[in-house]
Amino acid sequence: MTDTNEQIRQEALEWVLASQEADFAGWDALTDWLDADARHNQAYDAAMAASSWMADMIVAAPALPQPANDETPALPSRARSWRSGYLALAAAILAILLIPLWQMRPQPYSVITPNGQTRTIALDDGSRILVNGGTRLALDRSEPRFARLERGEAMFIVRHDDSDPFVVEAGDVRLVDAGTAFNVVRSGAGLDVAVSEGAVIVNPEGENVRLNPGRRAQIDGASGRITLSDVAASHIGGWRSGQIAFADAPVGEVAEALERTLGTRVTVSPELAAARFSGILQVAGRHADALPQIAPVLGARAVRRAEGWELVNIDAQP
Amino acid sequence: MLLQERESFLRFLRARGAGDAAEDILQDTWLRLATAQTSPVAEPRNYLFRALNNVMHDRYRSAQRARRRDGEWIEINTNDAEASDAPLPDRALAAREALAQAEAVLRAEGERVLDIFRLFRIEGLGQRAIAEHLGLSLSTVEKDLQKAYRALIRLKETQDAE
Numbered sequence: 259m260t261d262t263n264e265q266i267r268q269e270a271l272e273w274v275l276a277s278q279e280a281d282f283a284g285w286d287a288l289t290d291w292l293d294a295d296a297r298h299n300q301a302y303d304a305a306m307a308a309s310s311w312m313a314d315m316i317v318a319a320p321a322l323p324q325p326a327n328d329e330t331p332a333l334p335s336r337a338r339s340w341r342s343g344y345l346a347l348a349a350a351i352l353a354i355l356l357i358p359l360w361q362m363r364p365q366p367y368s369v370i371t372p373n374g375q376t377r378t379i380a381l382d383d384g385s386r387i388l389v390n391g392g393t394r395l396a397l398d399r400s401e402p403r404f405a406r407l408e409r410g411e412a413m414f415i416v417r418h419d420d421s422d423p424f425v426v427e428a429g430d431v432r433l434v435d436a437g438t439a440f441n442v443v444r445s446g447a448g449l450d451v452a453v454s455e456g457a458v459i460v461n462p463e464g465e466n467v468r469l470n471p472g473r474r475a476q477i478d479g480a481s482g483r484i485t486l487s488d489v490a491a492s493h494i495g496g497w498r499s500g501q502i503a504f505a506d507a508p509v510g511e512v513a514e515a516l517e518r519t520l521g522t523r524v525t526v527s528p529e530l531a532a533a534r535f536s537g538i539l540q541v542a543g544r545h546a547d548a549l550p551q552i553a554p555v556l557g558a559r560a561v562r563r564a565e566g567w568e569l570v571n572i573d574a575q576p
Numbered sequence: 577m578l579l580q581e582r583e584s585f586l587r588f589l590r591a592r593g594a595g596d597a598a599e600d601i602l603q604d605t606w607l608r609l610a611t612a613q614t615s616p617v618a619e620p621r622n623y624l625f626r627a628l629n630n631v632m633h634d635r636y637r638s639a640q641r642a643r644r645r646d647g648e649w650i651e652i653n654t655n656d657a658e659a660s661d662a663p664l665p666d667r668a669l670a671a672r673e674a675l676a677q678a679e680a681v682l683r684a685e686g687e688r689v690l691d692i693f694r695l696f697r698i699e700g701l702g703q704r705a706i707a708e709h710l711g712l713s714l715s716t717v718e719k720d721l722q723k724a725y726r727a728l729i730r731l732k733e734t735q736d737a738e
Contacts, residue, residue, distance in 0.1 A: 271725050275718065277629065279702050285588060285625040292591035299593050303636040308728035309697055310633065312678045370691055372709030394691070523711060565711065 263297075270301035274309070369395045371410070374521015374545070376498070385424060388413040390497050392518040411443040411518055413495035418456060431477055434459045440469075441495040445514050447479020454494040460484065493538070500542025509533045509556055513569060522546035523566025530558055530571050581621060585628060592632040605631055674735070681731045685723045692717055693724040 273291060276282055292298045371377050373392040380386055382402050389395055393410025405414070407428040416424040418437035426433040428444045437456030442449065451458060452474040460467040460475055467484055469475055474489040493503035502515050512535050513524040519541045535556050541548070549567045553560040558569040582602070589598035605627050682690040692710070695701045701709070707717045 267729070271722055271729075274725065275703070275721055277626075278696070280700065281619075281622075281702065282626075283619070283622055285622065286584060289584070289588045289591045293587075299591060302592075303633060304732075305725055305729055306633050307637060307640070308732045309693075309725055310637075311732065312675070312682075312693075312697070312728055368691070368694070370695065 266295065266297055266301045267305070270298065270305045273302055274305040278306075278309075366396060366398045368408075369393075369397065372521065373517055373523075374519065383419075384417040386415045388415070388495065388498055390518045391521060392514075407442055407444045409444050411441065411497065411515075413439070413441045413498060415439045416456075429479060430482070432461050432463070434462050436468075439495075443515075445511070449475075449477040449479065451475045451477070452489050452494045454491045496538070497541075500544075501538050501540060503538045504535050506534050506536050509535055509558065509569065512539070512556060515539075516541070516549070516552065517566075520544065520546045520549065522549070523563070524549070525563070525566070525568045527568055527570040530569055533557060585624065588625060589628055589632065592629065593636070594632060601628065601631055678728060678731060681727045682724055685727050686720075689720045689724050689727075692720045696721055 269291070273288055276284065277288060292302065369377065369379060369387075369389055371389050371391050371393045375391050377389045378386060379389060379395075379397070381397075385402075387395065387405065390411035390413075393412060394408040395410075395412055396406040396408055398404060403419075403422050403424045405412075405424075405426050407426060414424070414426060414435070416435045416438045418424075418435060424435040424438070426435075426442060428442060428449050429447060431449050433440070433442065433451060435456065435458055438453065438458055439455040440451060440453045440458050442451050444450075451460065451469060453469045453471055455471055457471070458469045460469065460477070465484055467475060467486070469486075472488055472491045474487050476485045476487070477483070478485075487505070489505065490503070493501070496503050497515065497519055500519075502512075502519065504512055504515075509530050510526050513526050516539070517524045522545075533556070537555065539552060539555065541552070544552075546567070549560040553569055554572065556569065557572050559572050560567045561570055585602050586598050589601055594601055606624065609624065609627055679690065682693055688710075692706055695706045695709075696703065703717045703721065704714060706712075707714045710717070
């Protein structure tokens with residue numbers, strides 16, 4: 259009996275997941291399944307309730323940034339629209355009631371961008387975070403002057419306050435602003451910080467390295483070693499305008515940047531891994547299918563793979 | 577124009593527990609969609625099924641809510657006047673706590689499970705799109721979503737039982 263119930267729950271779960279897809283078309287098959295056993299409908303509603311409940315709570319929480327998403331068909335948003343009025347009202351009531359609470363309790367939320375999609379987050383204090391594709395950023399409404407970059411790339415344009423500096427954490431590294439616009443890339447364990455305005459202090463309690471405009475620090479995740487170099491301030495955060503600049507960068511790093519911008523997997527063949535690239539790539543308005551045109555600039559050829567593209571040596575035989 | 581489908585819709589509504597109300601629900605929902613329509617819908621049949629499914633689920637939730645008028649489980653997405661009698665700030669606080677707990681439960685299944693749940697239920701991406709964007713296989717996404725749902729169902733049952 260327990261097994262049967264367990265089986266019903268599993269089937270209900272699968273039906274809920276399938277029918278929550280925007281393009282679900284199996285309504286008649288779902289009807290058959292519901293009709294097959296009196297317990298099916300209850301199990302279906304229970305599974306649906308658990309997920310709807312949490313989803314509604316999150317939607318009702320104010321200021322969760324919504325991504326521009328042109329892949330989702332219009333249908334689900336319209337299906338939701340007749341609830342959104344109530345949700346907005348609920349959100350407004352919550353917002354009024356909870357302002358004092360937020361200042362005391364952690365209110366973490368994540369901003370996640372798929373590859374190829376960027377997003378701008380306006381913080382309450384007037385600071386802005388421009389988030390590149392393929393990025394995961396953890397923020398906290400109760401700590402508006404703090405962000406944690408878990409992976410990917412973001413440009414921080416921060417309103418400076420001497421008494422309450424903006425702090426970006428990435429792995430073990432702490433970046434503290436001193437009046438600032440700066441770009442941060444996190445890939446694997448490594449970190450790459452470049453400052454275009456003001457200054458950033460890297461690990462104030464440790465190495466305490468000050469980066470002025472036009473300076474860049476690359477921090478090796480494994481050794482913690484910090485390498486400093488110069489970078490043209492106008493190139494910093496160039497991904498925002500579709501120009502990504504590299505100075506003697508490993509091709510792997512270039513591939514990651516292309517991945518974030520073009521929205522496709524880009525891997526590098528082993529024989530090309532040691533190659534380096536200096537220059538500016540124009541990627542404005544370009545998509546994954548532009549990779550074969552971009553690759554020769556890197557001394558590479560783009561080969562279609564099951565999951566995206568691979569950059570191989572330009573002379574390699576197909 | 578969907579009249580010939582009427583029986584399929586009614587059968588679905590009855591299977592979803594509508595009983596004698598099936599005819600009325602179909603009529604109301606159909607009218608509401610027809611008057612609210614601003615642009616043509618690509619798949620009107622699926623669209624109406626989805627709307628009916630949501631109506632039935634809302635009815636289920638209202639019934640649950642009525643059963644636990646003074647319970648701990650607070651619904652935020654309430655569009656009726658039947659919610660808890662507790663003062664609003666307390667309810668909001670309880671809802672916040674419940675959300676934090678639900679997030680913790682999902683996080684315990686792994687950060688990726690929480691991410692995928694959000695992308696699916698909040699940002700409305702399909703499972704295939706999520707798999708592509710995160711570079712995962714479709715079955716991994718599906719398994720993670722199942723984990724998330726199972727964890728939430730468990731949590732909800734514990735809370736309902738209290």
